[in-house]
Amino acid sequence: MKFVDEARITVQAGKGGNGCLSFRREKFVPKGGPDGGDGGDGGSVFLEASESINTLIDYRYTRHYQAQNGEGGSSRNCTGAKGEDLVLEVPVGTTAIDEDTGETLGDITEPGQRLMIARGGFHGLGNTRYKSSTNQAPTQTKPGQPGESRNIKLELKVLADVGLLGLPNAGKSTFIRAVSAAKPKVADYPFTTLIPNLGVVKIENHRSFVVADIPGLIPGASDGAGLGTRFLKHLVRTHLLLHIVDMAPFDDTDPAEAVQAIADELEQFSPGLAQRDRWLVLNKLDMVPEDEREARCQDVISRLQWTGPVFKIAAINKEGTYPLCGEIMQYIEERRRRAEEDEEFAERILAEREQVEQEAREHIEMLSERRRQLRELEQDDDDDDDYDVEVIYTRE
Numbered sequence: 001m002k003f004v005d006e007a008r009i010t011v012q013a014g015k016g017g018n019g020c021l022s023f024r025r026e027k028f029v030p031k032g033g034p035d036g037g038d039g040g041d042g043g044s045v046f047l048e049a050s051e052s053i054n055t056l057i058d059y060r061y062t063r064h065y066q067a068q069n070g071e072g073g074s075s076r077n078c079t080g081a082k083g084e085d086l087v088l089e090v091p092v093g094t095t096a097i098d099e100d101t102g103e104t105l106g107d108i109t110e111p112g113q114r115l116m117i118a119r120g121g122f123h124g125l126g127n128t129r130y131k132s133s134t135n136q137a138p139t140q141t142k143p144g145q146p147g148e149s150r151n152i153k154l155e156l157k158v159l160a161d162v163g164l165l166g167l168p169n170a171g172k173s174t175f176i177r178a179v180s181a182a183k184p185k186v187a188d189y190p191f192t193t194l195i196p197n198l199g200v201v202k203i204e205n206h207r208s209f210v211v212a213d214i215p216g217l218i219p220g221a222s223d224g225a226g227l228g229t230r231f232l233k234h235l236v237r238t239h240l241l242l243h244i245v246d247m248a249p250f251d252d253t254d255p256a257e258a259v260q261a262i263a264d265e266l267e268q269f270s271p272g273l274a275q276r277d278r279w280l281v282l283n284k285l286d287m288v289p290e291d292e293r294e295a296r297c298q299d300v301i302s303r304l305q306w307t308g309p310v311f312k313i314a315a316i317n318k319e320g321t322y323p324l325c326g327e328i329m330q331y332i333e334e335r336r337r338r339a340e341e342d343e344e345f346a347e348r349i350l351a352e353r354e355q356v357e358q359e360a361r362e363h364i365e366m367l368s369e370r371r372r373q374l375r376e377l378e379q380d381d382d383d384d385d386d387y388d389v390e391v392i393y394t395r396e
């Protein structure tokens, strides 16, 4: 699922330093010539692509960015120092748009690529520059130019790093509300979420990941029951799946059976996706009396013979969600790092993705083929009806 992450910032490049008005005054040099130096250029503002950032969330918190001004020139023909450039790190894939003109300033597509989004002001000129044969003592100087100022919209198409799985009502949307600024609808009835939505989870500066909340799955979903499994295709590119389990279902569904049912649907949809790392997130523990919690969790874990990571949370009051997000962030960073260092690992991830993509496509095609056949059958049934009527008619 492509989701556009946006941030609006204002950038101000540095002003150029003013030129200096000065004359050489030394002992024995009563009428020294002009010696006012030029100013320094103002610093510019750049975007630079970084592979270690994958969302624009930091730019929603700090919105104004200013590069340094150039210093003014001084006497003895000293040129002022150039203002330092300001480099803003953004994820690969970011597009910068000038909000006021609508003009696209550029796309950042390669790691390390730089794009200037506000040019620093040109330096001013000192009076030395104006010396000529006819003017030996110029008093003219030029001030530094102002730096460019722009309102910039940053846009990034993000993909989910983490996918949420679970029965309807398990608390998937509540979880995404607890950990991100996304506000999907939450309600105490199944199928509240009808379309997938994404949330960006910020751990700290430059550390964030994206979670996809998809509609709940029910047994038979891979055959089209409920809203079906087609939304699972949005999880193809995730690194990790969180399996959210309602530990206090009002209809007394067995949580272990609920987990197994979803795992079966996942397997039907794509065996490759079923192999992906999946963490168990036992939710709504605020509804379980404290002295029963451990036993109830343990019971589910042992009946599932679950050996992977397990987290115990109450999404509604954010209990346990912060440590979970910390672990997710670490896991994703670790995978990214490994993919950078270990070529074989990176290739394996790609191959797995392709396999899942292929399986997802085949499954979705199979379902639409089946629907087509069903429609044809219904059509045939209609024909039969017509036929029956005809027979009755001839008999009469």
Ligand SMILES: Nc1nc2c(ncn2[C@@H]2O[C@H](COP(=O)(O)OP(=O)(O)OP(=O)(O)O)[C@@H](O)[C@H]2O)c(=O)[nH]1
Binding pocket: 166, 167, 168, 169, 170, 171, 172, 173, 174, 175, 185, 186, 187, 188, 189, 190, 191, 192, 193, 194, 214, 215, 216, 217, 283, 284, 285, 286, 287, 313, 314, 315, 316, 317
């Ligand atoms: N007590 C309690 N209630 C919760 C918790 N998490 C979610 N709920 C409630 O469970 C109900 C379902 O939550 P949702 O977040 O809408 O569930 P969902 O998994 O997104 O459901 P669908 O969108 O239908 O698939 C809501 O009434 C939530 O308030 C929790 O930790 N504790």
Ligand SMILES: [Mg+2]
Binding pocket: 172, 173, 174, 184, 185, 186, 192, 193, 213, 215
């Ligand atoms: Mg929901």
